[in-house]
Amino acid sequence: MTRRLGSVVPVIELTELTKRYGDKTAVDHLSVTVRSGTVTGFLGPNGSGKSTTLRMILGLNAPSSGAVTVEGRPFADRPRGLRHVGALLDAQDIHGGRSAVAHLKSLAVSNRIPLRRVGEVLEEVGLAETGRKRIGGYSLGMKQRLGIAGALLGDPPVLLFDEPLNGLDPEGVRWVREMFQKLAKEGRTVFVSSHLMSEMEHTAERLVVIGRGRLIADETLVDFARRGSQATVLVRSPEADALSAILAAEGAAVAPAADGGLTVTGLPADRIGELAWRNNIMLAELATGNASLEKAFMELTADSVEYAAGENR
Amino acid sequence: MSTATAASQSPTYVRVPSEPRPRFRDLCRMEWIKVASLRATWFVLIAAALATVFINLNGVHSDLQYLDHDLAHPRGITPDGKVWHFVYDPLRRSLSEIAVQLMMLGGSAIGALTMFGEFSTGQIRTTFVAVPKRGSVVAAKVTVLCTITTILAFVVALISFLGGQAMVASRHVGLSITDHDAQIAIAAYTLVVPVSALVGMLFGAIIRNATASIVGVVAFLFLIPAFFGGDKYRWVVELRHLFPGNAESNLTYWTHDPYTSNGRWPASHLHSWAVLVGWTVVSIVTALIVVKKRDA
Ligand SMILES: Nc1ncnc2c1ncn2[C@@H]1O[C@H](COP(=O)(O)OP(=O)(O)OP(=O)(O)O)[C@@H](O)[C@H]1O
Numbered sequence: 182m183t184r185r186l187g188s189v190v191p192v193i194e195l196t197e198l199t200k201r202y203g204d205k206t207a208v209d210h211l212s213v214t215v216r217s218g219t220v221t222g223f224l225g226p227n228g229s230g231k232s233t234t235l236r237m238i239l240g241l242n243a244p245s246s247g248a249v250t251v252e253g254r255p256f257a258d259r260p261r262g263l264r265h266v267g268a269l270l271d272a273q274d275i276h277g278g279r280s281a282v283a284h285l286k287s288l289a290v291s292n293r294i295p296l297r298r299v300g301e302v303l304e305e306v307g308l309a310e311t312g313r314k315r316i317g318g319y320s321l322g323m324k325q326r327l328g329i330a331g332a333l334l335g336d337p338p339v340l341l342f343d344e345p346l347n348g349l350d351p352e353g354v355r356w357v358r359e360m361f362q363k364l365a366k367e368g369r370t371v372f373v374s375s376h377l378m379s380e381m382e383h384t385a386e387r388l389v390v391i392g393r394g395r396l397i398a399d400e401t402l403v404d405f406a407r408r409g410s411q412a413t414v415l416v417r418s419p420e421a422d423a424l425s426a427i428l429a430a431e432g433a434a435v436a437p438a439a440d441g442g443l444t445v446t447g448l449p450a451d452r453i454g455e456l457a458w459r460n461n462i463m464l465a466e467l468a469t470g471n472a473s474l475e476k477a478f479m480e481l482t483a484d485s486v487e488y489a490a491g492e493n494r
Numbered sequence: 495m496s497t498a499t500a501a502s503q504s505p506t507y508v509r510v511p512s513e514p515r516p517r518f519r520d521l522c523r524m525e526w527i528k529v530a531s532l533r534a535t536w537f538v539l540i541a542a543a544l545a546t547v548f549i550n551l552n553g554v555h556s557d558l559q560y561l562d563h564d565l566a567h568p569r570g571i572t573p574d575g576k577v578w579h580f581v582y583d584p585l586r587r588s589l590s591e592i593a594v595q596l597m598m599l600g601g602s603a604i605g606a607l608t609m610f611g612e613f614s615t616g617q618i619r620t621t622f623v624a625v626p627k628r629g630s631v632v633a634a635k636v637t638v639l640c641t642i643t644t645i646l647a648f649v650v651a652l653i654s655f656l657g658g659q660a661m662v663a664s665r666h667v668g669l670s671i672t673d674h675d676a677q678i679a680i681a682a683y684t685l686v687v688p689v690s691a692l693v694g695m696l697f698g699a700i701i702r703n704a705t706a707s708i709v710g711v712v713a714f715l716f717l718i719p720a721f722f723g724g725d726k727y728r729w730v731v732e733l734r735h736l737f738p739g740n741a742e743s744n745l746t747y748w749t750h751d752p753y754t755s756n757g758r759w760p761a762s763h764l765h766s767w768a769v770l771v772g773w774t775v776v777s778i779v780t781a782l783i784v785v786k787k788r789d790a
């Protein structure tokens with residue numbers, strides 16, 4: 182079913198996109214290009230304008246200025262959308278009085294999607310059993326799954342998800358992550374928002390980070406992790422003392438880790454590897470600490486956190 | 495660098511050229527599934543229809559008790575000395591105003607529901623991602639809403655009329671369905687219901703909240719006209735003639751009883767039809783504009 186072409190074209194293109202609510206600027210001159218074939222994470226603290234941006238991409242909210250195109254044209258100009266974009270904005274964006282089957286059927290019919298797809302997507306998200314029950318009685322996680330089913334219905338090349346992991350159990354989270362990666366591998370564009378770096382860490386390959394509606398970063402996850410001044414790297418070596426001295430000489434802060442390794446701050450992992458190699462020091466382990474991404478995110482968005490609890494830690 | 499790597503590996507998804515051509519009837523089917531899959535829709539419509547038919551048939555039935563007496567002694571004298579002659583009005587009970595108000599209420603509630611049901615739940619965003627062209631969604635809603643309410647109201651009007659006339663037929667005061675007045679009355683009794691539904695849809699589109707939309711449309715259809723009662727001032731009467739309910743009662747008014755009157759400054763039939771058409775146009779156009787302009 183996948184249709185492939187050799188080169189990459191920008192699929193979602195935001196140009197100076199701006200949305201103002203009264204005197205509040207929710208999205209501020211945002212220019213971003215989201216490409217196909219990868220999962221792109223869309224990160225920002227609460228109220229930074231992620232949902233507003235996604236709604237503008239879908240033509241649900243009109244930009245105050247700037248423009249956004251999907252597959253080269255404004256989405257709102259399309260007569261039918263489901264074969265172009267699948268979206269899950271809010272799992273609650275659904276009328277509770279219908280059954281999942283009726284809901285998906287109404288969507289499928291409008292876009293001339295064969296009705297067998299309804300059963301297929303329900304099966305895919307694990308709602309085949311409950312499909313005939315009223316949506317009003319579903320749990321948040323079930324609604325989340327139903328929203329994903331709706332997004333997949335038209336087998337679209339572009340998928341947008343706003344905080345899709347909310348309300349999912351660990352098994353559900355794993356399933357969603359694998360699904361995103363599978364969709365991206367098929368060549369689709371997957372754009373997923375979150376306010377938690379930890380959610381993106383094992384999901385996205387690229388990151389678009391915003392704060393107070395402005396662009397903070399648009400790069401790969403790896404590059405982003407390097408940005409954090411506090412990025413920590415865990416090293417283990419039989420010659421820990423010698424390595425420690427060399428790293429300290431390069432300006433890194435080195436601290437012994439609990440289990441005999443070293444925690445290095447201030448040098449990226451590839452530089453540490455290089456130094457060790459040059460000095461003929463064998464490394465048993467070299468890993469970028471998990472905390473660094475989260476830290477980079479916290480540091481970079483610290484200035485733009487609007488609804489901070491108490492003072493910044 | 496990782497950008498370049500990712501870029502050279504990533505295939506691009508291309509659209510197969512054979513996307514089916516969009517058809518309006520698919521949108522109507524979507525709206526039909528949405529309306530039909532809500533229990534509230536059927537409950538409201540069937541309850542209103544049954545109550546309306548019951549009130550009308552029961553009204554004619556209660557007429558029967560004194561009808562024979564009145565027909566036998568048709569002449570009477572009012573307390574102020576005027577002579578009058580009894581004439582049975584075959585429309586007043588069988589197509590009664592109070593009963594059609596129930597149909598109008600049901601229709602306007604369903605109309606409002608088609609809009610607030612989507613806006614207050616957020617369902618509208620899901621709908622607009624499926625069909626980004628908002629105008630065609632509104633057009634499909636209008637089509638489905640008018641079809642359902644018109645068919646139901648027509649059936650109700652027919653049963654009420656034919657049932658009522660059958661009950662008085664043995665007294666030879668009934669009207670035939672081929673009668674011109676009867677046909678106009680049935681048409682008005684039917685069409686005021688889709689018009690009310692469209693007005694309800696307009697309130698739902700503007701207000702977007704369930705309770706407030708229903709209160710708004712009920713106030714508009716039934717409460718506000720009540721402020722324009724009486725025959726004292728001409729402008730008051732003319733304002734009253736602008737409401738859909740008044741247009742309906744004017745068109746169902748039976749003019750062949752010389753001893754009753756339709757009030758001072760009665761509206762012409764043309765005027766009443768224009769009022770019904772006017773509200774139809776105003777409701778559809780305003781709903782279209784509101785839905786297109788505002789953020790979903
Ligand atoms: N309809 C609206 N009217 C007024 N202000 C709004 C509206 N929608 C959003 N905002 C404001 O715009 C800003 C961005 O909101 P948005 O919902 O896009 O943030 P978000 O990044 O999705 O946040 P979260 O992580 O909490 O979901 C917020 O400050 C919000 O108060």
Ligand SMILES: [Mg+2]
Pocket residue numbers: 231232233343
């Ligand atoms: Mg949000």
